[in-house]
Amino acid sequence: MNSQLFPIGSIVILKEGTKKLMIFGRKQQVETDEVRK
Template sequence: MTQQLLPNGSIVILKQGEKKLVIYGRKQILALEQPQMFDYLACPYPEGYVSPEFAYVFNHEDIQDIIFTGYQDEEEEQFQTVLAETKAT
């Protein structure tokens, strides 16, 4: 990975998207026939999590605009190291 992932709480708009999404998970595995790892798990902003049908997984390169970057502290910086070591499947 060449860049750090955005922290939880970040708000983004995806390419070809109009609705803001708030990130609440990172390095998520979607359990399909062939499990696939995604950089982010998000839900609509400002509504928040409503149901699984309104939870979205996507990768960093799918982001068009970063509206807000979530809270970052020492603990987040340490967790970025863990995220960087997590390999995509």
């Protein structure tokens, strides 16, 4: 596991940002048989 990742549930503020964000998942994707063009 990458040691530079924040734990799920962490509250962060991005550089130059003013709003707080919560980390709630990593590398989320939907598995499908659909082919994108």
